[in-house]
Amino acid sequence: MKFKALTKTSAFAVFVLIEVSTFGLKAQNPIIQTNYTADPAPMVHNGTVYLYTSHDEDNTVKNFFTMNDWRCYSSTDMVNWTDHGAILSYKDFSWSRGDAWAGQCIHRNGKFYYYLPVNQKNGGNAIGVAVSDSPTGPFKDAIGAPLLVGYGYIDPTVYIDDDGQAYLYWGNPNLWHVKLNADMVSYNKEYGIVKEDLKDKNFGFRAKKNDNRTAAYEEGPWLFKRNSLYYLLYPAGGVPEHLAYSTAPNITGPWTYGDTIMHVIKEGGAFTNHPGYIEFKGKSYLFYHSGALPGGGGFKRSVCIEPFKFNADGSIPLIAPTKEGVTESASNLNPYKRVEAETIGWEEGIETVKDENAGVYVTNISNGDYIKVRSVDFGKGAKTFLAGVASASTGGKIEIHVDRKGGSLLGVLDVKNTGGDKNWKMLSCKVNVVKGVHDLYFVFKGADGNLFNFDWWKFSNK
Structure with a gap:
């Protein structure tokens, strides 16, 4: 991702890192x-x-x-x-x-x-x-x-x-x-x-x-x-x-x-x-x-x-560009069905690639990167989190937060070496119960370098 390429060492890079982190707090635009x-x-x-x-x-x-x-x-x-x-x-x-x-x-x-x-x-x-x-x-x-x-x-x-x-x-x-x-x-x-x-x-x-x-x-x-x-x-x-x-x-x-x-x-x-x-x-x-x-x-x-909204006479009003963009979702996301990891409301640090076998998945995951998914409807609450991951390194962790990057912690998925960065495994962890509609944050933690690849996720009430 371009953010990552700009956020290594040097005083300039530190400035850009701060700018990017601030940029993503309330932004929905640009959408990709x-x-x-x-x-x-x-x-x-x-x-x-x-x-x-x-x-x-x-x-x-x-x-x-x-x-x-x-x-x-x-x-x-x-x-x-x-x-x-x-x-x-x-x-x-x-x-x-x-x-x-x-x-x-x-x-x-x-x-x-x-x-x-x-x-x-x-x-x-x-x-x-x-x-x-x-x-x-x-x-x-x-x-x-x-x-x-x-x-x-x-x-x-x-x-x-x-x-x-x-x-x-x-x-x-x-x-x-x-x-x-x-x-x-x-x-x-x-x-x-x-x-x-x-x-x-x-x-x-x-x-x-x-x-x-x-x-x-x-x-x-x-x-x-x-x-x-x-x-x-x-x-x-x-x-x-x-x-x-x-x-x-x-x-x-x-x-x-x-x-x-x-x-x-x-x-x-x-x-x-x-x-x-x-x-x-x-x-x-x-x-x-x-x-x-x-x-x-x-x-x-x-x-x-x-x-x-169109004016009453059918004319188009002057529209201002904003960072907030679409603030109200047209529907809520169902977390109990498989969701592709590359389904993103906002992200910082990661990249996506396309593979003939796996399709599109999230890669180039480093410590501190995150993905935000908006308007997730947990209903009466989930008990388990499942994900498709692959790692050729020592792996890392997926911290699952709600409402903000440092919000309530639902659970932590421990991702270990799976024997290859395309050797996909389904892993799971228990999560604390959360009910209703929330924004969901996957915050990635681990050592230096690329931690693992992330293909899909879902929650279960079992």
Whole structure:
């Protein structure tokens, strides 16, 4: 994890350690701390939110966007996010040479279609489409070639209208759209590629006129419908970007400029932004990215969420970025079913990796690291804690606390050497009874170095 890389010895590192520890006390934003994530694309499917993100690498090449794959996270409560790891790489498109930028996934007819911008081996921007039978992959190139090719062909957003017709919008510095065919991997050539006329009344006044653009629209469109109105959210105004929106009575316009949704983020911001929107369990959520994680910035961004309410007339209010983010969970977590260790409300110190056999698990655990899991419903109380762990070292301990990192101690799981860091064992310990809903903290203790790997956990009332 990047926090750990920044928190070794030296006076500077001590300062960063203090800053990170303070940062995590009340924070929920950014929602992912194990990787730099950007360009959020949330999708609701069967009662679960799947969040698709691009991935800013820890090491930036030539001081520019260094992005090689796309990642997926899921949640049923909007406060705890399960890491599914990298689900697709630009290398999975044989015709691509790199730049895994902002995309969006959508479900149709039992399959999941993921529209993604990359650069071609022979140069130039292109949009590809990957397909999977599962929202968490594996995804594969659906057609073995680009779906669309052209300068500025980036940041696709996809929406299926009420009549079943699917539309794809995309673009920087222009905005285009096509009608997708029913197969979702080709488009209506007769309808063609439609280029929007970017005017102030449609997409806002652009204060900076020295870049040969007219309206405020910049890139990263996000299309959805609410009630009888179509919304297009987008980064706007030039660099640094703010978020704005336009509305239309039809999915193809005419668009009318609405207003600013989020100002340029000055504290912990990045020079880009990217909106995403869902309604989940009766509440509205705006997704965006910032540079707020320690070590973050314009090329190391992180996804955040803000709940909000539409105004009575359907307009979107000005939304302020916060550290608190989503303060109320959409549902409580059941600790009596197996929970993946990479299901995290907040963490400090750990990392996650993906293995063909074990899937995603928590690793690089050191003394003092912790994982917070929010809104855990213990009901009438548990008696036993069980976990899947593996260790090639002397191991360590998992202290189980509630409500805060140093809160009431439920129990301690002693993790010894299991014969290998992938030789998984199920271990258990007795716990003190706690009832009702609490935040849960796993605090890791032990000697220097990596203590053990952590795959899953659950409680039992036996």
